[in-house]
Amino acid sequence: METIRFDELDIKPQIMRGIRDMGFEETTPIQSQAIPMVLSGVDVIGQAQTGTGKTAAFGIPVLQKVDPSSRKTQTLILSPTRELAIQVADEIRKLAKYMHGVKVLPVYGGQDISRQIKALKGGVQIIIGTPGRLMDHLRRRTIRTDMVNTIVLDEADEMLNMGFREDIEDILDYLPQEHQTVLFSATMPKPILDITKKYQQNAVTIKVVKKELTVANIDQYYYDVKRKDKVEVLSRLLDYYNPKLSLVFCNTKRMVDELTDELVGRGYSAEALHGDLKQVQRDRVMNHFRQGKTDILVATDVAARGIDVDDVEAVFNYDLPQDDEYYVHRIGRTGRAGRTGKAFSFVKGKEVYKLKDIQRYCKTRILARPIPSGDDVAQVKAEKIMEQLGRIIDRENLDSMIELIEQQINASDYTAMDFAAAFLLREMGLDEGPEDGQTFSFDFGDTGAEEGMVRLFINIGKKQNVKPGDILGAIAGESGMPGNLVGAIDMFDKYTFVEVPREYGLEVLHAMKHAKIKGREVSVEPANQK
Numbered sequence: 001m002e003t004i005r006f007d008e009l010d011i012k013p014q015i016m017r018g019i020r021d022m023g024f025e026e027t028t029p030i031q032s033q034a035i036p037m038v039l040s041g042v043d044v045i046g047q048a049q050t051g052t053g054k055t056a057a058f059g060i061p062v063l064q065k066v067d068p069s070s071r072k073t074q075t076l077i078l079s080p081t082r083e084l085a086i087q088v089a090d091e092i093r094k095l096a097k098y099m100h101g102v103k104v105l106p107v108y109g110g111q112d113i114s115r116q117i118k119a120l121k122g123g124v125q126i127i128i129g130t131p132g133r134l135m136d137h138l139r140r141r142t143i144r145t146d147m148v149n150t151i152v153l154d155e156a157d158e159m160l161n162m163g164f165r166e167d168i169e170d171i172l173d174y175l176p177q178e179h180q181t182v183l184f185s186a187t188m189p190k191p192i193l194d195i196t197k198k199y200q201q202n203a204v205t206i207k208v209v210k211k212e213l214t215v216a217n218i219d220q221y222y223y224d225v226k227r228k229d230k231v232e233v234l235s236r237l238l239d240y241y242n243p244k245l246s247l248v249f250c251n252t253k254r255m256v257d258e259l260t261d262e263l264v265g266r267g268y269s270a271e272a273l274h275g276d277l278k279q280v281q282r283d284r285v286m287n288h289f290r291q292g293k294t295d296i297l298v299a300t301d302v303a304a305r306g307i308d309v310d311d312v313e314a315v316f317n318y319d320l321p322q323d324d325e326y327y328v329h330r331i332g333r334t335g336r337a338g339r340t341g342k343a344f345s346f347v348k349g350k351e352v353y354k355l356k357d358i359q360r361y362c363k364t365r366i367l368a369r370p371i372p373s374g375d376d377v378a379q380v381k382a383e384k385i386m387e388q389l390g391r392i393i394d395r396e397n398l399d400s401m402i403e404l405i406e407q408q409i410n411a412s413d414y415t416a417m418d419f420a421a422a423f424l425l426r427e428m429g430l431d432e433g434p435e436d437g438q439t440f441s442f443d444f445g446d447t448g449a450e451e452g453m454v455r456l457f458i459n460i461g462k463k464q465n466v467k468p469g470d471i472l473g474a475i476a477g478e479s480g481m482p483g484n485l486v487g488a489i490d491m492f493d494k495y496t497f498v499e500v501p502r503e504y505g506l507e508v509l510h511a512m513k514h515a516k517i518k519g520r521e522v523s524v525e526p527a528n529q530k
Protein backbone atom coordinates (compact mmCIF):
# COMPACT_ATOMS: atom_id res chain seq x y z
CA MET A 1 0.00 0.00 0.00
CA GLU A 2 0.98 3.58 -0.56
CA THR A 3 3.61 5.09 1.51
CA ILE A 4 4.02 8.79 0.76
CA ARG A 5 6.46 11.51 1.60
CA PHE A 6 5.70 13.34 4.82
CA ASP A 7 5.69 16.68 3.02
CA GLU A 8 2.69 15.54 0.99
CA LEU A 9 0.78 15.69 4.24
CA ASP A 10 -0.12 19.00 5.71
CA ILE A 11 2.37 18.94 8.57
CA LYS A 12 3.76 22.01 10.32
CA PRO A 13 7.37 22.88 9.42
CA GLN A 14 8.59 22.51 13.03
CA ILE A 15 7.27 18.96 13.16
CA MET A 16 8.70 18.24 9.70
CA ARG A 17 12.12 19.18 11.06
CA GLY A 18 11.70 16.73 13.93
CA ILE A 19 10.63 14.00 11.51
CA ARG A 20 13.67 14.69 9.34
CA ASP A 21 15.96 14.52 12.36
CA MET A 22 14.53 11.11 13.20
CA GLY A 23 15.55 9.93 9.76
CA PHE A 24 12.07 9.02 8.56
CA GLU A 25 11.88 9.28 4.80
CA GLU A 26 8.45 8.07 3.95
CA THR A 27 5.34 7.39 5.94
CA THR A 28 4.45 3.84 6.76
CA PRO A 29 1.07 2.71 5.34
CA ILE A 30 -0.76 3.21 8.62
CA GLN A 31 0.75 6.69 8.92
CA SER A 32 -0.23 7.81 5.42
CA GLN A 33 -3.83 6.94 6.16
CA ALA A 34 -4.14 7.73 9.84
CA ILE A 35 -2.39 11.10 9.99
CA PRO A 36 -4.89 12.97 7.76
CA MET A 37 -7.83 11.25 9.47
CA VAL A 38 -6.71 12.08 12.98
CA LEU A 39 -5.92 15.62 11.84
CA SER A 40 -9.45 16.00 10.49
CA GLY A 41 -10.78 15.49 14.00
CA VAL A 42 -12.91 12.37 13.51
CA ASP A 43 -12.75 9.34 15.80
CA VAL A 44 -10.33 6.79 14.42
CA ILE A 45 -9.74 3.07 14.84
CA GLY A 46 -6.31 2.11 13.54
CA GLN A 47 -5.17 -1.46 13.16
CA ALA A 48 -1.69 -2.42 12.08
CA GLN A 49 0.91 -4.85 13.33
CA THR A 50 3.67 -4.16 15.78
CA GLY A 51 6.53 -2.16 14.36
CA THR A 52 4.53 -0.31 11.74
CA GLY A 53 4.93 3.14 13.23
CA LYS A 54 1.63 3.61 15.02
CA THR A 55 3.17 5.95 17.57
CA ALA A 56 3.98 8.61 14.98
CA ALA A 57 0.64 7.92 13.29
CA PHE A 58 -1.07 9.53 16.26
CA GLY A 59 1.90 11.46 17.66
CA ILE A 60 2.25 13.73 14.65
CA PRO A 61 -1.40 14.87 14.47
CA VAL A 62 -1.57 15.21 18.25
CA LEU A 63 1.40 17.59 18.14
CA GLN A 64 -0.05 19.46 15.19
CA LYS A 65 -3.24 20.14 17.16
CA VAL A 66 -1.69 21.05 20.48
CA ASP A 67 -1.85 24.67 21.58
CA PRO A 68 1.58 25.48 23.08
CA SER A 69 0.35 28.81 24.45
CA SER A 70 -1.94 27.00 26.88
CA ARG A 71 -0.34 24.93 29.61
CA LYS A 72 -3.47 22.90 30.20
CA THR A 73 -3.60 19.19 29.49
CA GLN A 74 -4.95 18.71 25.98
CA THR A 75 -4.10 15.11 25.08
CA LEU A 76 -4.18 11.91 27.11
CA ILE A 77 -2.50 8.83 25.69
CA LEU A 78 -3.17 5.51 27.41
CA SER A 79 -0.43 2.93 27.23
CA PRO A 80 -0.35 -0.60 28.68
CA THR A 81 3.05 -0.61 30.38
CA ARG A 82 5.58 1.72 31.86
CA GLU A 83 8.09 0.65 29.24
CA LEU A 84 5.74 1.52 26.39
CA ALA A 85 4.60 4.77 28.00
CA ILE A 86 8.21 5.90 28.18
CA GLN A 87 8.86 4.84 24.60
CA VAL A 88 5.85 6.75 23.33
CA ALA A 89 6.82 9.82 25.33
CA ASP A 90 10.36 9.65 23.91
CA GLU A 91 9.12 9.34 20.35
CA ILE A 92 6.72 12.28 20.73
CA ARG A 93 9.41 14.39 22.36
CA LYS A 94 11.69 13.71 19.42
CA LEU A 95 8.95 14.73 17.01
CA ALA A 96 8.37 17.86 19.10
CA LYS A 97 12.05 18.76 19.29
CA TYR A 98 11.55 22.05 17.41
CA MET A 99 8.16 22.93 18.91
CA HIS A 100 8.69 25.35 21.71
CA GLY A 101 6.59 25.21 24.83
CA VAL A 102 5.21 21.71 24.34
CA LYS A 103 5.54 19.53 27.42
CA VAL A 104 5.24 15.75 27.22
CA LEU A 105 5.20 13.56 30.34
CA PRO A 106 4.82 9.84 30.98
CA VAL A 107 3.10 8.80 34.21
CA TYR A 108 3.04 5.21 35.32
CA GLY A 109 2.67 3.02 38.36
CA GLY A 110 5.81 2.20 40.28
CA GLN A 111 7.17 5.72 40.13
CA ASP A 112 6.80 7.97 43.15
CA ILE A 113 3.52 9.79 42.60
CA SER A 114 4.66 12.97 44.34
CA ARG A 115 7.43 13.30 41.78
CA GLN A 116 4.87 13.05 39.01
CA ILE A 117 2.64 15.59 40.71
CA LYS A 118 5.54 18.01 40.88
CA ALA A 119 6.29 17.52 37.19
CA LEU A 120 2.61 18.00 36.34
CA LYS A 121 2.44 21.29 38.26
CA GLY A 122 4.47 23.06 35.56
CA GLY A 123 1.71 22.37 33.06
CA VAL A 124 1.87 19.43 30.66
CA GLN A 125 -0.11 19.42 27.43
CA ILE A 126 0.47 15.79 26.44
CA ILE A 127 0.36 13.06 29.06
CA ILE A 128 1.12 9.42 28.37
CA GLY A 129 -0.02 7.18 31.17
CA THR A 130 -0.74 3.66 32.19
CA PRO A 131 -4.46 3.47 32.93
CA GLY A 132 -4.20 2.71 36.64
CA ARG A 133 -1.88 5.58 37.42
CA LEU A 134 -3.70 8.00 35.15
CA MET A 135 -6.96 7.22 36.95
CA ASP A 136 -5.19 7.82 40.24
CA HIS A 137 -4.19 11.32 39.07
CA LEU A 138 -7.67 12.07 37.80
CA ARG A 139 -9.17 11.18 41.19
CA ARG A 140 -6.60 13.33 42.97
CA ARG A 141 -7.34 16.07 40.46
CA THR A 142 -3.61 16.36 39.80
CA ILE A 143 -4.55 15.89 36.16
CA ARG A 144 -7.54 17.89 34.91
CA THR A 145 -9.53 16.99 31.85
CA ASP A 146 -11.52 20.19 31.21
CA MET A 147 -9.32 21.13 28.25
CA VAL A 148 -8.59 17.59 27.00
CA ASN A 149 -9.69 17.43 23.39
CA THR A 150 -8.01 14.20 22.30
CA ILE A 151 -7.59 10.80 23.90
CA VAL A 152 -5.53 8.03 22.35
CA LEU A 153 -5.81 4.41 23.41
CA ASP A 154 -2.50 2.95 22.23
CA GLU A 155 -1.94 -0.82 22.09
CA ALA A 156 -5.56 -1.21 23.12
CA ASP A 157 -5.56 -5.00 22.82
CA GLU A 158 -2.65 -5.24 25.21
CA MET A 159 -4.30 -2.90 27.71
CA LEU A 160 -7.34 -5.15 27.75
CA ASN A 161 -5.17 -8.25 28.10
CA MET A 162 -3.66 -6.65 31.15
CA GLY A 163 -7.04 -6.11 32.74
CA PHE A 164 -7.27 -2.34 32.33
CA ARG A 165 -10.77 -2.32 30.87
CA GLU A 166 -12.43 -0.73 33.89
CA ASP A 167 -9.79 1.93 34.31
CA ILE A 168 -10.03 2.78 30.62
CA GLU A 169 -13.79 3.17 30.82
CA ASP A 170 -13.48 5.26 33.98
CA ILE A 171 -11.01 7.56 32.25
CA LEU A 172 -13.23 7.90 29.19
CA ASP A 173 -16.13 8.80 31.47
CA TYR A 174 -14.06 11.61 32.96
CA LEU A 175 -13.58 13.41 29.68
CA PRO A 176 -15.56 16.46 28.57
CA GLN A 177 -18.42 15.86 26.14
CA GLU A 178 -16.56 17.22 23.11
CA HIS A 179 -13.44 15.24 22.32
CA GLN A 180 -11.80 13.04 19.75
CA THR A 181 -11.17 9.39 20.59
CA VAL A 182 -8.43 7.57 18.71
CA LEU A 183 -7.68 3.91 19.22
CA PHE A 184 -4.72 1.92 17.94
CA SER A 185 -4.26 -1.78 18.26
CA ALA A 186 -2.41 -4.62 16.56
CA THR A 187 -5.48 -6.85 16.84
CA MET A 188 -9.20 -6.12 17.12
CA PRO A 189 -10.82 -8.68 19.40
CA LYS A 190 -14.45 -8.18 20.35
CA PRO A 191 -13.93 -6.41 23.70
CA ILE A 192 -12.13 -3.64 21.81
CA LEU A 193 -14.94 -3.30 19.32
CA ASP A 194 -17.29 -3.04 22.31
CA ILE A 195 -15.31 -0.08 23.63
CA THR A 196 -15.24 1.60 20.24
CA LYS A 197 -19.01 1.19 19.92
CA LYS A 198 -19.64 2.61 23.34
CA TYR A 199 -17.20 5.49 23.31
CA GLN A 200 -16.59 6.50 19.71
CA GLN A 201 -18.88 8.29 17.30
CA ASN A 202 -18.90 7.55 13.55
CA ALA A 203 -15.42 6.20 13.89
CA VAL A 204 -13.39 5.69 10.73
CA THR A 205 -11.58 2.37 10.62
CA ILE A 206 -8.14 2.17 9.08
CA LYS A 207 -6.76 -1.28 8.70
CA VAL A 208 -3.48 -2.18 7.13
CA VAL A 209 -3.95 -5.71 5.92
CA LYS A 210 -1.67 -8.42 7.08
CA LYS A 211 0.37 -9.34 4.09
CA GLU A 212 2.05 -6.00 3.85
CA LEU A 213 2.86 -6.03 7.49
CA THR A 214 6.25 -6.56 8.85
CA VAL A 215 7.13 -9.90 7.27
CA ALA A 216 8.00 -8.52 3.82
CA ASN A 217 11.71 -8.00 4.29
CA ILE A 218 12.34 -10.89 6.62
CA ASP A 219 13.97 -14.10 5.40
CA GLN A 220 12.17 -16.92 7.12
CA TYR A 221 13.53 -20.41 7.59
CA TYR A 222 12.63 -23.46 9.55
CA TYR A 223 14.67 -26.35 10.87
CA ASP A 224 13.55 -29.83 11.71
CA VAL A 225 15.01 -30.24 15.18
CA LYS A 226 14.49 -32.76 17.94
CA ARG A 227 13.71 -31.23 21.25
CA LYS A 228 16.91 -32.36 22.86
CA ASP A 229 18.99 -30.91 20.02
CA LYS A 230 17.46 -27.46 20.03
CA VAL A 231 20.14 -25.79 22.13
CA GLU A 232 22.87 -27.22 19.96
CA VAL A 233 21.17 -26.09 16.76
CA LEU A 234 20.48 -22.65 18.18
CA SER A 235 24.15 -22.34 19.12
CA ARG A 236 25.24 -23.30 15.64
CA LEU A 237 22.89 -20.82 14.01
CA LEU A 238 24.12 -18.09 16.35
CA ASP A 239 27.72 -18.94 15.48
CA TYR A 240 27.02 -19.27 11.79
CA TYR A 241 24.99 -16.10 11.20
CA ASN A 242 26.53 -14.21 14.08
CA PRO A 243 23.63 -11.74 14.38
CA LYS A 244 24.34 -8.53 16.25
CA LEU A 245 21.24 -8.75 18.39
CA SER A 246 18.95 -11.78 18.58
CA LEU A 247 15.59 -12.41 20.16
CA VAL A 248 14.76 -15.98 21.12
CA PHE A 249 11.15 -16.81 21.92
CA CYS A 250 10.02 -19.62 24.19
CA ASN A 251 6.47 -20.42 25.21
CA THR A 252 7.02 -20.67 28.95
CA LYS A 253 8.86 -18.72 31.60
CA ARG A 254 10.62 -21.86 32.72
CA MET A 255 11.89 -22.61 29.23
CA VAL A 256 13.16 -19.02 29.04
CA ASP A 257 15.13 -19.49 32.26
CA GLU A 258 16.49 -22.88 31.30
CA LEU A 259 17.56 -21.83 27.86
CA THR A 260 19.18 -18.65 29.15
CA ASP A 261 21.17 -20.73 31.65
CA GLU A 262 22.26 -23.12 28.93
CA LEU A 263 23.29 -20.33 26.56
CA VAL A 264 25.22 -18.54 29.27
CA GLY A 265 26.82 -21.86 30.18
CA ARG A 266 27.98 -22.12 26.58
CA GLY A 267 29.57 -18.71 26.73
CA TYR A 268 26.90 -16.61 25.00
CA SER A 269 25.87 -13.24 26.30
CA ALA A 270 22.19 -13.93 26.94
CA GLU A 271 19.57 -12.63 29.37
CA ALA A 272 16.04 -13.68 30.19
CA LEU A 273 12.96 -11.47 29.96
CA HIS A 274 9.65 -12.68 31.35
CA GLY A 275 6.77 -11.64 33.51
CA ASP A 276 8.24 -12.93 36.77
CA LEU A 277 10.97 -10.32 36.73
CA LYS A 278 10.50 -7.14 38.69
CA GLN A 279 10.18 -3.95 36.71
CA VAL A 280 13.69 -2.81 37.67
CA GLN A 281 15.13 -6.09 36.49
CA ARG A 282 13.22 -5.84 33.22
CA ASP A 283 14.46 -2.31 32.68
CA ARG A 284 18.00 -3.43 33.31
CA VAL A 285 17.73 -6.36 30.91
CA MET A 286 16.20 -4.16 28.23
CA ASN A 287 18.89 -1.53 28.63
CA HIS A 288 21.65 -4.10 28.33
CA PHE A 289 20.08 -5.38 25.15
CA ARG A 290 19.49 -1.95 23.68
CA GLN A 291 23.09 -0.95 24.40
CA GLY A 292 24.38 -4.20 22.95
CA LYS A 293 25.83 -5.34 26.27
CA THR A 294 23.67 -8.43 25.90
CA ASP A 295 23.51 -9.98 22.45
CA ILE A 296 20.69 -12.41 23.02
CA LEU A 297 17.38 -11.77 24.70
CA VAL A 298 15.40 -14.90 25.58
CA ALA A 299 11.78 -13.95 26.12
CA THR A 300 8.15 -14.97 26.38
CA ASP A 301 5.60 -13.36 24.07
CA VAL A 302 4.00 -11.21 26.72
CA ALA A 303 7.26 -9.88 28.10
CA ALA A 304 8.57 -9.05 24.65
CA ARG A 305 5.46 -7.26 23.56
CA GLY A 306 6.28 -3.76 22.41
CA ILE A 307 10.04 -4.14 22.62
CA ASP A 308 11.32 -1.35 20.49
CA VAL A 309 14.85 -2.15 19.44
CA ASP A 310 15.68 -1.54 15.82
CA ASP A 311 18.85 -3.56 15.37
CA VAL A 312 17.47 -7.01 16.04
CA GLU A 313 18.94 -9.03 13.21
CA ALA A 314 17.48 -12.42 14.00
CA VAL A 315 14.41 -13.79 15.72
CA PHE A 316 14.35 -17.43 16.78
CA ASN A 317 11.16 -19.31 17.45
CA TYR A 318 12.73 -21.79 19.82
CA ASP A 319 9.19 -22.93 20.47
CA LEU A 320 6.64 -22.31 17.75
CA PRO A 321 4.14 -19.68 18.88
CA GLN A 322 0.82 -20.98 20.17
CA ASP A 323 -1.09 -18.49 18.10
CA ASP A 324 -0.48 -17.76 14.40
CA GLU A 325 -0.77 -14.08 15.04
CA TYR A 326 2.08 -14.21 17.55
CA TYR A 327 4.33 -15.36 14.75
CA VAL A 328 3.88 -12.01 13.06
CA HIS A 329 4.39 -10.17 16.35
CA ARG A 330 7.54 -12.09 17.09
CA ILE A 331 9.30 -11.86 13.79
CA GLY A 332 8.16 -8.26 13.39
CA ARG A 333 10.93 -7.39 15.87
CA THR A 334 13.44 -7.84 13.10
CA GLY A 335 13.53 -6.30 9.63
CA ARG A 336 12.41 -3.00 11.02
CA ALA A 337 12.67 0.39 9.44
CA GLY A 338 13.69 -0.91 6.03
CA ARG A 339 16.39 -3.32 7.20
CA THR A 340 16.31 -7.00 6.34
CA GLY A 341 16.03 -9.51 9.13
CA LYS A 342 16.04 -13.23 9.59
CA ALA A 343 13.57 -15.45 11.38
CA PHE A 344 14.30 -19.05 12.30
CA SER A 345 11.71 -21.52 13.55
CA PHE A 346 12.38 -24.88 15.14
CA VAL A 347 9.78 -27.53 14.42
CA LYS A 348 9.48 -31.24 14.94
CA GLY A 349 7.05 -33.80 13.56
CA LYS A 350 3.45 -32.65 13.51
CA GLU A 351 4.45 -29.05 14.13
CA VAL A 352 5.17 -28.78 10.43
CA TYR A 353 1.39 -28.54 9.97
CA LYS A 354 1.27 -25.63 12.37
CA LEU A 355 3.88 -24.00 10.23
CA LYS A 356 1.67 -24.50 7.17
CA ASP A 357 -1.15 -22.68 8.98
CA ILE A 358 1.16 -19.83 9.88
CA GLN A 359 2.28 -19.48 6.27
CA ARG A 360 -1.29 -19.38 5.05
CA TYR A 361 -2.28 -16.90 7.73
CA CYS A 362 0.67 -14.58 7.20
CA LYS A 363 0.70 -15.07 3.44
CA THR A 364 4.36 -15.71 3.65
CA ARG A 365 6.84 -18.45 2.89
CA ILE A 366 8.97 -20.18 5.44
CA LEU A 367 11.65 -22.27 3.79
CA ALA A 368 13.20 -25.48 5.07
CA ARG A 369 16.90 -25.22 5.74
CA PRO A 370 19.51 -27.83 6.61
CA ILE A 371 21.16 -27.33 9.97
CA PRO A 372 24.67 -25.91 9.48
CA SER A 373 27.24 -28.63 10.14
CA GLY A 374 30.05 -28.19 12.63
CA ASP A 375 32.35 -27.64 9.63
CA ASP A 376 30.20 -24.85 8.21
CA VAL A 377 30.27 -23.09 11.55
CA ALA A 378 34.04 -23.53 11.88
CA GLN A 379 34.56 -22.12 8.40
CA VAL A 380 32.54 -18.99 9.16
CA LYS A 381 34.27 -18.51 12.49
CA ALA A 382 37.68 -18.88 10.87
CA GLU A 383 36.85 -16.34 8.16
CA LYS A 384 35.72 -13.86 10.76
CA ILE A 385 38.88 -14.24 12.80
CA MET A 386 41.11 -13.90 9.72
CA GLU A 387 39.25 -10.74 8.79
CA GLN A 388 39.96 -9.29 12.23
CA LEU A 389 43.60 -10.38 11.93
CA GLY A 390 43.82 -8.66 8.55
CA ARG A 391 42.78 -5.41 10.18
CA ILE A 392 45.40 -5.86 12.91
CA ILE A 393 48.09 -6.51 10.29
CA ASP A 394 47.10 -3.32 8.46
CA ARG A 395 46.99 -1.18 11.55
CA GLU A 396 49.71 -2.33 13.90
CA ASN A 397 53.44 -2.44 13.81
CA LEU A 398 54.21 -6.15 14.13
CA ASP A 399 58.00 -6.07 13.98
CA SER A 400 58.66 -7.11 17.55
CA MET A 401 56.08 -9.89 17.34
CA ILE A 402 57.61 -11.18 14.14
CA GLU A 403 60.96 -11.24 15.88
CA LEU A 404 59.53 -13.34 18.72
CA ILE A 405 58.03 -15.81 16.28
CA GLU A 406 61.26 -16.03 14.32
CA GLN A 407 63.13 -16.90 17.52
CA GLN A 408 60.61 -19.67 18.22
CA ILE A 409 60.84 -21.03 14.69
CA ASN A 410 64.62 -21.12 14.86
CA ALA A 411 64.53 -22.87 18.22
CA SER A 412 61.97 -25.52 17.23
CA ASP A 413 60.81 -27.76 14.40
CA TYR A 414 57.66 -25.72 13.81
CA THR A 415 57.02 -23.52 10.82
CA ALA A 416 55.35 -20.11 10.84
CA MET A 417 52.34 -21.81 9.23
CA ASP A 418 52.13 -24.26 12.16
CA PHE A 419 52.06 -21.36 14.60
CA ALA A 420 49.44 -19.47 12.63
CA ALA A 421 47.25 -22.57 12.41
CA ALA A 422 47.56 -23.26 16.13
CA PHE A 423 46.66 -19.65 16.93
CA LEU A 424 43.61 -19.89 14.73
CA LEU A 425 42.54 -23.10 16.41
CA ARG A 426 42.82 -21.50 19.79
CA GLU A 427 40.98 -18.35 18.73
CA MET A 428 38.18 -20.54 17.47
CA GLY A 429 37.98 -22.22 20.85
CA LEU A 430 38.65 -25.60 19.25
CA ASP A 431 41.89 -26.45 20.96
CA GLU A 432 40.46 -28.48 23.81
CA GLY A 433 39.36 -31.88 22.62
CA PRO A 434 37.06 -32.69 19.71
CA GLU A 435 34.47 -29.97 20.31
CA ASP A 436 33.34 -30.02 16.71
CA GLY A 437 29.65 -29.48 17.19
CA GLN A 438 28.78 -33.06 18.07
CA THR A 439 25.58 -33.31 20.04
CA PHE A 440 25.94 -31.97 23.48
CA SER A 441 25.66 -34.49 26.26
CA PHE A 442 26.10 -33.89 29.92
CA ASP A 443 28.35 -36.39 31.61
CA PHE A 444 26.53 -37.92 34.52
CA GLY A 445 29.27 -40.42 35.23
CA ASP A 446 28.20 -43.78 36.59
CA THR A 447 24.89 -43.46 38.41
CA GLY A 448 24.41 -47.20 38.70
CA ALA A 449 21.76 -47.19 35.98
CA GLU A 450 21.11 -49.58 33.16
CA GLU A 451 22.93 -48.99 29.89
CA GLY A 452 21.72 -45.77 28.21
CA MET A 453 19.91 -44.57 31.34
CA VAL A 454 20.76 -42.35 34.28
CA ARG A 455 19.60 -43.07 37.80
CA LEU A 456 18.29 -40.10 39.76
CA PHE A 457 17.88 -39.76 43.50
CA ILE A 458 14.72 -38.06 44.80
CA ASN A 459 14.41 -37.20 48.49
CA ILE A 460 10.87 -38.43 48.95
CA GLY A 461 9.60 -41.97 49.53
CA LYS A 462 6.96 -44.37 50.84
CA LYS A 463 6.77 -42.67 54.25
CA GLN A 464 5.42 -39.58 52.54
CA ASN A 465 2.67 -41.66 50.96
CA VAL A 466 4.20 -41.33 47.53
CA LYS A 467 3.42 -43.96 44.90
CA PRO A 468 5.49 -44.79 41.82
CA GLY A 469 2.72 -43.23 39.74
CA ASP A 470 3.25 -39.88 41.50
CA ILE A 471 6.93 -39.92 40.57
CA LEU A 472 6.19 -40.91 37.00
CA GLY A 473 3.46 -38.29 36.72
CA ALA A 474 5.69 -35.54 38.07
CA ILE A 475 8.51 -36.36 35.67
CA ALA A 476 6.28 -36.64 32.62
CA GLY A 477 4.31 -33.58 33.66
CA GLU A 478 7.23 -31.31 34.42
CA SER A 479 9.68 -32.29 31.71
CA GLY A 480 9.04 -32.81 28.05
CA MET A 481 9.81 -36.49 28.37
CA PRO A 482 7.02 -38.98 27.63
CA GLY A 483 6.06 -41.00 30.72
CA ASN A 484 6.59 -44.32 28.99
CA LEU A 485 10.32 -43.65 28.83
CA VAL A 486 10.66 -43.63 32.60
CA GLY A 487 12.60 -46.73 33.62
CA ALA A 488 12.89 -48.57 36.92
CA ILE A 489 11.45 -46.81 39.97
CA ASP A 490 12.87 -48.06 43.30
CA MET A 491 11.06 -46.71 46.33
CA PHE A 492 12.41 -46.68 49.86
CA ASP A 493 10.98 -45.17 53.02
CA LYS A 494 12.50 -41.71 52.63
CA TYR A 495 13.84 -41.64 49.10
CA THR A 496 13.39 -43.02 45.62
CA PHE A 497 15.62 -43.94 42.72
CA VAL A 498 14.28 -43.51 39.24
CA GLU A 499 15.91 -44.16 35.89
CA VAL A 500 15.40 -42.01 32.81
CA PRO A 501 17.07 -42.14 29.38
CA ARG A 502 20.47 -40.48 29.42
CA GLU A 503 19.55 -37.89 26.78
CA TYR A 504 16.68 -36.66 28.95
CA GLY A 505 18.67 -36.69 32.17
CA LEU A 506 19.57 -33.01 32.22
CA GLU A 507 16.13 -31.88 31.18
CA VAL A 508 14.47 -33.94 33.90
CA LEU A 509 16.91 -32.61 36.50
CA HIS A 510 16.12 -29.06 35.44
CA ALA A 511 12.39 -29.59 35.27
CA MET A 512 12.20 -31.23 38.68
CA LYS A 513 13.82 -28.21 40.31
CA HIS A 514 10.43 -26.55 40.17
CA ALA A 515 8.33 -29.64 40.75
CA LYS A 516 6.23 -30.59 43.74
CA ILE A 517 5.26 -34.15 44.55
CA LYS A 518 2.30 -34.56 46.91
CA GLY A 519 2.58 -30.86 47.61
CA ARG A 520 6.19 -31.08 48.69
CA GLU A 521 9.16 -29.49 47.03
CA VAL A 522 11.67 -32.16 46.19
CA SER A 523 15.33 -32.28 45.44
CA VAL A 524 16.57 -34.44 42.60
CA GLU A 525 20.18 -35.36 41.96
CA PRO A 526 22.12 -37.84 39.88
CA ALA A 527 22.45 -40.97 42.04
CA ASN A 528 25.78 -42.34 43.18
CA GLN A 529 27.09 -45.57 41.82
CA LYS A 530 25.41 -48.57 43.45
Ligand code: ADP
Binding pocket: 023, 024, 025, 026, 027, 028, 031, 048, 049, 050, 051, 052, 053, 054, 055, 056, 091, 308, 310, 336, 337
Ligand atom coordinates in the same frame (compact mmCIF):
# COMPACT_ATOMS: atom_id res chain seq x y z
P1 ADP B 1 4.14 0.23 16.57
O1 ADP B 1 3.57 1.08 17.64
O2 ADP B 1 3.27 0.15 15.36
O3 ADP B 1 4.55 -1.14 17.06
P2 ADP B 1 6.33 2.11 16.61
O4 ADP B 1 5.55 3.35 16.56
O5 ADP B 1 6.89 1.70 17.93
O6 ADP B 1 5.50 0.88 16.03
O7 ADP B 1 7.49 2.20 15.51
C1 ADP B 1 8.46 1.21 15.31
C2 ADP B 1 9.79 1.80 14.88
O8 ADP B 1 9.68 2.36 13.57
C3 ADP B 1 10.25 2.95 15.76
O9 ADP B 1 11.63 2.82 15.98
C4 ADP B 1 9.95 4.19 14.97
O10 ADP B 1 10.80 5.26 15.30
C5 ADP B 1 10.15 3.70 13.56
N1 ADP B 1 9.37 4.45 12.55
C6 ADP B 1 8.11 4.92 12.70
N2 ADP B 1 7.70 5.54 11.57
C7 ADP B 1 8.72 5.44 10.70
C8 ADP B 1 8.91 5.88 9.35
N3 ADP B 1 7.94 6.53 8.69
N4 ADP B 1 10.09 5.62 8.77
C9 ADP B 1 11.06 4.95 9.43
N5 ADP B 1 10.95 4.50 10.70
C10 ADP B 1 9.79 4.74 11.32
Ligand code: MG
Binding pocket: 054, 055, 154, 155
Ligand atom coordinates in the same frame (compact mmCIF):
# COMPACT_ATOMS: atom_id res chain seq x y z
MG1 MG C 1 3.00 0.99 19.51
